[in-house]
Amino acid sequence: MKKNNNYQIVWILVIIVVIMAILKIFFGYQGEEITPLPAYIAPTVIPTTATSEAKILQVDETKYPLWSELPYPGNGFTVEKYTTPKVLLVQLNGATRQHATTAINVWLGTFGDAGKGHKLEFGN
Numbered sequence: 001m002k003k004n005n006n007y008q009i010v011w012i013l014v015i016i017v018v019i020m021a022i023l024k025i026f027f028g029y030q031g032e033e034i035t036p037l038p039a040y041i042a043p044t045v046i047p048t049t050a051t052s053e054a055k056i057l058q059v060d061e062t063k064y065p066l067w068s069e070l071p072y073p074g075n076g077f078t079v080e081k082y083t084t085p086k087v088l089l090v091q092l093n094g095a096t097r098q099h100a101t102t103a104i105n106v107w108l109g110t111f112g113d114a115g116k117g118h119k120l121e122f123g124n
Helices: 002-027 053-057 097-109
Strands: 077-084 089-093 119-123
Touching: 077 097, 089 097, 097 119
Parallel strands: 089 119
Antiparallel strands: 077 089
């Protein structure tokens, strides 16, 4: 019984090969010349001269003195970004506002004059 099934599969495969050969002969390559597409060269990246990030991004360091320190991850909170000059957006991740405010004020104090005068805005 198995031999009969094996021969059926072989005959089906032979028929498929014959059909494909006939299609290839009648409808295959007709001798048309294939024109290659033009090759485009991708532009190369040229490194610029070394400048500070503040000059590249043109950040006013008097309005945003701690922009290069952000985001600041704290214990249960994250100081994400400036929303307006000297106003920092704080996202709470389990800490209370009081704990986050105290920890952020300590962090701001480490920057001396640059850390003074900041206000905190708490987001969701």
